Amino acid sequence: MDTAQLIVFGTLVLALVLFIWGKWRYDIVALIALLIVTVTGIVPGREAFAGFGHPAVITVAAVLVISRGLMNSGIIDVITKRLSRIGSNTYAQVAALTISVTILSAFKNNVGALAIMLPVAVQIARRHGGSPSVLLMPLAFGSLLGGLTTIIGTPPNIIIALSRSEHGGETFRMFDYTPVGAAVALVGVAFISLVGWKMIPIRKSKASQEELFNIREYITEVRITRSSTIAGSKIMELGRFEDIEIYIIGIVRGKRRILLPASNEVLQEGDVLVIEADSEDLKAFVDVAKLELAGDKELEKDILGSEDMVLTEAIVMQDSQLVGRTAFGLNLRRRFGLNLLAVARQGSRLKKRIASIRFKPGDVLLLNGPVINMYEAIREIGCVPLAQRDLRIGQPRKIVQGGLVFLAAVVLAALGLLPIQVALVLAAVVMVLMNLISIKEVYSQVDWSIIVLLGAMMPLGHALETSGGADRIAHYLFEVSEQMDPVAALAILLVGTTLLSNIINNAAAAVLMAPIAVRIAETMSLSADPFLMGVALGASCAFMTPIGHQSNTLVMGPGGYHFGDYWRLGFPLQVIAVVVGVPVICIFWPF
Numbered sequence: 001m002d003t004a005q006l007i008v009f010g011t012l013v014l015a016l017v018l019f020i021w022g023k024w025r026y027d028i029v030a031l032i033a034l035l036i037v038t039v040t041g042i043v044p045g046r047e048a049f050a051g052f053g054h055p056a057v058i059t060v061a062a063v064l065v066i067s068r069g070l071m072n073s074g075i076i077d078v079i080t081k082r083l084s085r086i087g088s089n090t091y092a093q094v095a096a097l098t099i100s101v102t103i104l105s106a107f108k109n110n111v112g113a114l115a116i117m118l119p120v121a122v123q124i125a126r127r128h129g130g131s132p133s134v135l136l137m138p139l140a141f142g143s144l145l146g147g148l149t150t151i152i153g154t155p156p157n158i159i160i161a162l163s164r165s166e167h168g169g170e171t172f173r174m175f176d177y178t179p180v181g182a183a184v185a186l187v188g189v190a191f192i193s194l195v196g197w198k199m200i201p202i203r204k205s206k207a208s209q210e211e212l213f214n215i216r217e218y219i220t221e222v223r224i225t226r227s228s229t230i231a232g233s234k235i236m237e238l239g240r241f242e243d244i245e246i247y248i249i250g251i252v253r254g255k256r257r258i259l260l261p262a263s264n265e266v267l268q269e270g271d272v273l274v275i276e277a278d279s280e281d282l283k284a285f286v287d288v289a290k291l292e293l294a295g296d297k298e299l300e301k302d303i304l305g306s307e308d309m310v311l312t313e314a315i316v317m318q319d320s321q322l323v324g325r326t327a328f329g330l331n332l333r334r335r336f337g338l339n340l341l342a343v344a345r346q347g348s349r350l351k352k353r354i355a356s357i358r359f360k361p362g363d364v365l366l367l368n369g370p371v372i373n374m375y376e377a378i379r380e381i382g383c384v385p386l387a388q389r390d391l392r393i394g395q396p397r398k399i400v401q402g403g404l405v406f407l408a409a410v411v412l413a414a415l416g417l418l419p420i421q422v423a424l425v426l427a428a429v430v431m432v433l434m435n436l437i438s439i440k441e442v443y444s445q446v447d448w449s450i451i452v453l454l455g456a457m458m459p460l461g462h463a464l465e466t467s468g469g470a471d472r473i474a475h476y477l478f479e480v481s482e483q484m485d486p487v488a489a490l491a492i493l494l495v496g497t498t499l500l501s502n503i504i505n506n507a508a509a510a511v512l513m514a515p516i517a518v519r520i521a522e523t524m525s526l527s528a529d530p531f532l533m534g535v536a537l538g539a540s541c542a543f544m545t546p547i548g549h550q551s552n553t554l555v556m557g558p559g560g561y562h563f564g565d566y567w568r569l570g571f572p573l574q575v576i577a578v579v580v581g582v583p584v585i586c587i588f589w590p591f
Contacts, residue, residue, distance in 0.1 A: 004042055004467040011036045011460070012512070019504040022547065025319070026505045027449040030456035042467060043459045051458025052451070055421040059158045060454060060507075061446045062424035066406060067108045068445040069431035071116070073402025079104070083120050088128045095193035097121050097135055098142035102189055105146030106153050107406070111447075111550045114143040115384045118315070122386055122558060131202050136555035137569060138192045138200075143551045145188045147540050148181030150174055151413070151420055155450065156510035156539035160532050161420065163514040167528060174414040179588040180533055184541075184580050188573055199568045201561075219249075219341070220282055221294035224271045230289045236263040241288060244281050245354065249339045249368055250274035250309075259309050260337055260369065276341050310371040311341075312378065313364055313386035315557055318550045319449040320382025322359040336377040339368040346560055362546070362557035379444070386558055398436065405430050450507065457511040465515040474519030486526055486591045490534050491582050493517060497538030498574055502548040510539040530589040537585070541577040543570030 015033040019026060038048040051057065079100065086096050097117060105113035121139050125132040147154030151161050151174050161172035224231050230238065235248055251258040251265065252272040258265065267273070272294045277285060286293065316322050322330065332338045343350045343357050344364040350357055359365075364386060369377060378385055409427035412418040418426070431437050437445075464470050493513070501509040517531035542548025544567045546556045552566060 002468070005469050005472065007040050007042055008037060008463050008467045008469045012464070015460075016504060019508070025323070025449060026508065027452035027456070030453045030460070030508065033460050034456040037460060037463045042463045048459060049455065052455035054162070054454070054458045055419070056155070056158045056162050056458070057451055057454045059152070059162075059421040059424055060155050061451060062421065062428045063109055063152050064112070064445050064447055065428040065437065065442050066409070066424060066431065067112045068441055069428070069437040070108065070402050070406060072436050072441075073398045075399050075402055078399070083117075086124055090130065090134060090197070091193065093124055093128075093130075093135060094138050094197045095189075097124070098138045098189050098192050101139050101142040102146035102185055105143040106149040107410075110143040110147040110154055111554070113146065114140060114551045114554060117143075118554070118558070119385060133200060133202055133559045133561060134197055136559040137561065137566070138197050140549075140551040140555045141192060141543055141569065141573060142189060144540055144543065144549060145185040148185055148537060149178050150181070151177060152424070153177075153181070154540045155454065155507040157536050158420070159454070159507060159510040160514055160536040160539075163518070164528070164532055167518050169528070171419065173416060174410055174420065177533075177536065180537060180581060180584050183584045184537065184577050187576055187580050191572065191576060192569070196569050196572065199572070201565050201568070219274065219276055221252075222273050222275060222286060222291040223294045224267055224269055224273065225290065225292055226269055228269070228290045230267055230291075231269045233267055234263070235261060235265050235267065241285065244277075244284050244288070246275050246277040246281055246285050247339060247341075247354070248273050248275050249341070260333060260339065263334065276339070309368060310374055312367050312369075312374055313558075314367055314378045314383035315386055315554055316359050316361055316363040316365065317382045317384060318361040318553050319447060320359070320361070322381055322383070323361055324358055326356060326358055327354055330381075332381070336381060337369050337373065338377055338381075340365060341368055342366040345557060346562060348560070361553045362555075364557045384554065401434055402431070402436055405434070405436070453505060454507055454511070457508050461511040461515055464512065465519075470515040470519045473516050474523050486524060486530075487582060487586060489520060489524065490530055490585065491578060493520060493531055494534040494538045494578055494581060497535050498541050498577065501539045501542040502545045506539045506542055506549055510535060513539065526591045527589070530585050530591055533585045533589050534581070537577060537581045541574060543573045545570075
């Protein structure tokens with residue numbers, strides 16, 4: 001093994017360790033890896049950032065923009081509106097939700113599809129008194145299965161399609177993945193709907209915000225009396241009570257309601273403060289500030305649930321700006337107009353001081369803020385609403401517009417009239433011109449962490465190939481499987497990719513395994529197509545851990561799942577992917 005290969009393999013091992021450790025975001029880890037191979041001269045400096053111009057990066061960005069355009073058109077709202085009427089039968093609930101998200105994620109980013117269906121599933125669980133844990137894991141896995149079926153369903157499919165063209169073949173087209181992906185998805189969805197959901201541990205039902213957070217125990221009204229020590233003080237000055245954590249979420253002053261009072265608001269005698277605090281801090285604050293309890297629940301209702309204010313639960317996404325930071329450091333009220341009332345993790349409210357909690361992906365936040373911009377603020381901080389929002393049924397004209405634009409892009413790509421990246425960017429631009437999506441939304445909808453990850457990993461994958469590292473791995477795998485037929489080699493590659501994808505981002509897994517798949521095929525003098533299909537399938541079958549895919553992380557908090565819960569349903573699905581996937585690949589993509 002020469003120096004270049006040692007550097008590349010060392011960099012990959014370091015990146016893998018950092019991915020698993022999770023201290024830094026995966027896009028930062030990818031950049032670190034890219035800089036190492038560039039500084040050491042493995043990747044020429046002029047090519048260090050060439051990955052950001054790769055067609056796969058552009059295609060992923062276009063898919064995200066188109067997804068938002070379809071949502072704005074009203075198509076998605078019509079679907080979710082109908083699903084919200086599902087009855088109380090658990091088989092029907094699991095089947096309807098899993099089938100719907102599977103179909104939706106075939107034509108929309110799978111995380112986006114899950115985010116749309118998540119509030120519907122939670123609403124169904126609450127309406128019928130069931131546990132969300134029964135519905136949310138099938139929903140997450142369904143979104144992964146749906147992504148297998150088309151080129152735009154998940155980033156690994158896009159990466160593998162373009163990798164094929166880089167090695168002398170034509171790019172895989174829109175529905176080239178469908179025979180394999182649909183077979184695995186069909187068996188997987190049937191298994192989940194009939195048997196699989198029973199393997200999921202049923203966590204205690206959290207049927208409402210009050211049960212999850214017990215907010216009535218933490219929201220209290222206190223009145224400022226003549227003898228109070230805080231009369232005439234500004235809200236910001238209450239920080240002098242260093243050992244007491246209270247949040248003033250509203251003020252009632254005579255007939256006036258002050259929602260989200262500013263930090264420089266001066267407190268006056270007679271004001272009724274609606275505060276959020278635990279019992280110990282509440283008692284200490286009342287005593288030291290010489291306040292009296294008001295106990296007027298109508299005032300509390302006016303502040304928390306009036307026509308102007310709304311209580312909403314939201315889930316922290318993996319790429320949210322909240323991750324690793326505290327509420328105090330973010331100043332949610334001043335920057336976004338939000339009050340953070342409580343935080344839940346894995347189905348239980350955290351008892352720590354809110355200001356000191358460092359947010360993690362999957363945390364459920366109880367937020368209070370103006371209804372007029374609540375969902376925009378939630379999206380801006382990188383969260384997904386958990387509570388059901390009001391569904392907007394788009395005008396028929398907009399539904400038709402959105403559907404036709406997307407269908408045209410699919411047809412152009414499927415017939416090979418335009419490259420997939422060109423067809424999708426064209427569709428995104430047309431949607432902007434038709435006012436289906438604003439310019440601001442275009443930039444806000446692109447998941448820049450994924451873009452950076454892909455742009456940084458592309459040169460690293462190329463370095464693995466040019467340094468001879470891919471050849472070395474392929475040679476070792478060939479030695480292991482040379483006494484076997486090509487089917488065994490395909491199975492080994494598929495299982496290896498699957499295991500890798502369960503611990504690192506699936507796009508990164510596809511980038512790293514694609515050149516290895518090509519080298520295995522060349523070593524065995526076989527077509528690369530079945531091996532590339534195996535990598536595409538394996539990269540998107542990350543069912544066994546909550547960190548393997550963002551969809552899995554997203555449901556961990558509201559479902560109350562533990563890390564070890566995923567393999568119970570995930571392992572059988574991994575077996576199904578291999579048992580069904582390998583023979584179907586051999587039929588449709590012969591060696």
